[in-house]
Amino acid sequence: MSEQRKPAEEYVVIRHKPGYRLRRTALLVMFTVVAAVAGYAAGLAQGGFRFSTAEASRERLQEKVTTLEADYREARQKLVSLERGKLIDEQALHQARKIIVDLETRVGKLNSDLTFYKNIMAPSETSEGLQVDRFSLTSNRQPGQYDFKLVLTQVGNNKSYISGVVAVNLIGMRAEEKEVIALRDLSQDIENLGVKFRFRYFQDVEGKLTLPDGFEPLEVQVVAQAKGRKASQAERTFDWIDLTES
Structure with missing residues (x-):
């Protein structure tokens, strides 16, 4: 009785890409933050803080500051997590840090504008x-x-x-x-x-x-x-x- 032949085994070659998953995660983080900043910039292009009253401008500024600060905290947390893994490549890390600096600058500018409106609406007794x-x-x-x-x-x-x-x-x-x-x-x-x-x-x-x-x-x-x-x-x-x- 002849011996039954087993089917030949097949092998699939998959190219290994070190750090691919982490780089993709880093890019998603950056795109999320850039989208938030772009939305803010679009708001400025369509009228910015030119509202009918300074009170409305101040409230809108406060909302923008809160939103940007939340995006900033989220981006910082994801960046720290990626840095701890030590698998993210230098280019993605550099881009992420640039976005963090840009967010810090924008939050600082918004806080400055918010202070400006607060001083108008609620001045000290010696500066009216x-x-x-x-x-x-x-x-x-x-x-x-x-x-x-x-x-x-x-x-x-x-x-x-x-x-x-x-x-x-x-x-x-x-x-x-x-x-x-x-x-x-x-x-x-x-x-x-x-x-x-x-x-x-x-x-x-x-x-x-x-x-x-x-x-x-x-x-x-x-x-x-x-x-x-x-x-x-x-x-x-x-x-x-x-x-x-x-």
């Missing part, structure tokens, strides 16, 4: 009425050129509008002599010595300025004068070094 909130500078690509932004606020009583004019002067040295130059003479975006304003909560004044040759700026002086029933004056001086180093 017309205020020079901030003046910022951003260096342009061309030497001696800067983007500037001035923010005026009405703190406390926001039921009616406040109006008036604000003047900005740069104080510095040229040829070893003190010199005061009006912002109007440094910026094509400013036509008058006094820029008119009218707002309930806050107003921005933005543009570009170019420093003249040989002029060394030391300070920026801002004087805002309200007229009418809310007549008042707010003045603030900013150190040039502080503005350009921040």
Whole structure:
């Protein structure tokens, strides 16, 4: 009696990909966080925080801060878990860390904006009425050129509008002599010595300025004068070094 032959055994060759599953998990984490940030950016593009009242803006900001902080905590937990496994490749780890830094920056910015609205709606007793909130500078690509932004606020009583004019002067040295130059003479975006304003909560004044040759700026002086029933004056001086180093 002949012996029954067994069927030949078959072997399947599967390519081994070290760290493939963990890299895929890391990418899913990054896509989740990027989607959350993209949603936030889309919100800004469609109107951002420009709501009808500062109170509504503050509440919306608080919701955005809470959401981003939750995404940040989740991403941190997943990153720590992946790092402990020590199997994630360097590229995925680098991308994850960049996303964490971006989230930290966005949360910090939102918290700053939230504080801004809180100060308007719930001021201290010594800071009510017309205020020079901030003046910022951003260096342009061309030497001696800067983007500037001035923010005026009405703190406390926001039921009616406040109006008036604000003047900005740069104080510095040229040829070893003190010199005061009006912002109007440094910026094509400013036509008058006094820029008119009218707002309930806050107003921005933005543009570009170019420093003249040989002029060394030391300070920026801002004087805002309200007229009418809310007549008042707010003045603030900013150190040039502080503005350009921040």
